[in-house]
Amino acid sequence: AASAAARLDLDGNPIAPLTICMIGAGGFIGSHLCEKLMAETAHVVYAVDVYCDKIRHLVDPAPPHLHGRISFHRLNIKNDSRLEGLIKMADLTINLAAICTPADYNTRPLDTIYSNFIDALPVVKYCSENNKRLIHFSTCEVYGKTIGSFLPTDHPLRKEPEFYVLKEDESPCIFGPIVKQRWSYACAKQLIERLIFAEGAENGLEFTIVRPFNWIGPRMDFIPGVDGPSEGVPRVLACFSNNLLRREPLKLVDGGQSQRTFVYIKDAIEAVHLMIENPARANGQIFNVGNPNNEVTVRQLAEMMTEVYANVSGEPPLDEPMIDVSSKQFYGEGYDDSDKRIPDMTIINKQLGWNPKTPLKDLLETTLTYQHKTYKEAIKRQMSQASAS
Numbered sequence: 001a002a003s004a005a006a007r008l009d010l011d012g013n014p015i016a017p018l019t020i021c022m023i024g025a026g027g028f029i030g031s032h033l034c035e036k037l038m039a040e041t042a043h044v045v046y047a048v049d050v051y052c053d054k055i056r057h058l059v060d061p062a063p064p065h066l067h068g069r070i071s072f073h074r075l076n077i078k079n080d081s082r083l084e085g086l087i088k089m090a091d092l093t094i095n096l097a098a099i100c101t102p103a104d105y106n107t108r109p110l111d112t113i114y115s116n117f118i119d120a121l122p123v124v125k126y127c128s129e130n131n132k133r134l135i136h137f138s139t140c141e142v143y144g145k146t147i148g149s150f151l152p153t154d155h156p157l158r159k160e161p162e163f164y165v166l167k168e169d170e171s172p173c174i175f176g177p178i179v180k181q182r183w184s185y186a187c188a189k190q191l192i193e194r195l196i197f198a199e200g201a202e203n204g205l206e207f208t209i210v211r212p213f214n215w216i217g218p219r220m221d222f223i224p225g226v227d228g229p230s231e232g233v234p235r236v237l238a239c240f241s242n243n244l245l246r247r248e249p250l251k252l253v254d255g256g257q258s259q260r261t262f263v264y265i266k267d268a269i270e271a272v273h274l275m276i277e278n279p280a281r282a283n284g285q286i287f288n289v290g291n292p293n294n295e296v297t298v299r300q301l302a303e304m305m306t307e308v309y310a311n312v313s314g315e316p317p318l319d320e321p322m323i324d325v326s327s328k329q330f331y332g333e334g335y336d337d338s339d340k341r342i343p344d345m346t347i348i349n350k351q352l353g354w355n356p357k358t359p360l361k362d363l364l365e366t367t368l369t370y371q372h373k374t375y376k377e378a379i380k381r382q383m384s385q386a387s388a389s
């Protein structure tokens, strides 16, 4: 801790220890951010969430060396008067709380809109009224579909970066019609971004907005029937992991032609760490955080995960490792998709000097090794019980 106090920011100034109110700290990103802050800094964290399974090792109870550094506050920000007190006691608030799994956007659009817009309002208001800094988690989905996606499939302009690269301060936000309820999430996130931006412009709120581009790694979401509901549909990493662990074919939605760029959670957490400790460079900014070099179609992701999982588990792949499903079958009415997501890295590069490092193959190896170790035995037990009964 003594050496942590002497650390310097990007401009060579010593970093003062901060008190951080982290809302949604018990989730995937929150758990990695808590670990990072505990391991490498002297900052104090109030970890706010409705559950703490993913940070139990840090808070229940806190290990002796972390005493006074991290505390867990089990509260629902929808309806808990303790929230304002925690924000007032902190120097910085980081809001990660959200419903953010696509399977919910079209099936639970009200919960999605309330969670991503209404429930975030008091957080913004308390920060603004008390002159506290806010780092708010938005999403790359605010860009919606690419401009190029409206051109015919073989149109040459589709290959031009201006038709697909997503820039924080230039690209439009392009969503489908209201009946495609998939966009309820993106639209709620867009409006909270606009509100935060306006609080900055009119009331001087010091804010940073983060747009994650498919951050993935250990502890993401849940494995249905093991540490989440058996009918639940998590994001693609956990869906495909679940299929591989159970030796079922991976399901490709609408042909698996959509493209994504995946970034390793530990690379992305480095970027958040820089934002926390360099307010002068991060305030007033919206940052894409992703890895433009790790682009694949969903089908290619399925192929890579199948190959990597065979290596880490020693189990040969199935003869037919993938099957096609329609989005209507898989997600239900009102699903729609983002076609392609390449983050422009100019702003984060210039402001924070951050670049992603880990190639997709490497991050899949680490992550699937973790999935295999964490879940394989539980799934074997469950499957043998099911076949015995």
Ligand code: NAD
Pocket: 023, 024, 025, 026, 027, 028, 029, 030, 048, 049, 050, 051, 075, 076, 077, 078, 095, 096, 097, 098, 099, 100, 115, 119, 137, 138, 139, 140, 141, 211, 212, 213, 214, 215, 216, 221
């Ligand atoms: P996550 O679901 O693992 O974490 C969200 C956490 O917020 C959960 O632990 C949940 O319990 C908590 N939470 C939700 N509502 C709450 C409430 N009312 N009160 C208290 N706690 C509440 O998701 P994540 O991947 O860690 O995402 C964090 C943020 O980043 C979200 O805002 C999400 O929209 C955004 N994001 C993430 C990604 C990604 O690639 N992982 C991509 C785009 C956007």
Ligand code: UDP
Pocket: 101, 102, 141, 214, 234, 235, 236, 237, 239, 240, 251, 252, 253, 254, 256, 258, 260, 298, 337, 338
């Ligand atoms: N997807 C799929 N099979 C699955 C789960 C997801 O083909 O079992 C697709 C989904 O339709 C989307 C992509 O994978 O095109 C990424 O989905 P994810 O849930 O991770 O979130 P998104 O990137 O769309 O926000």
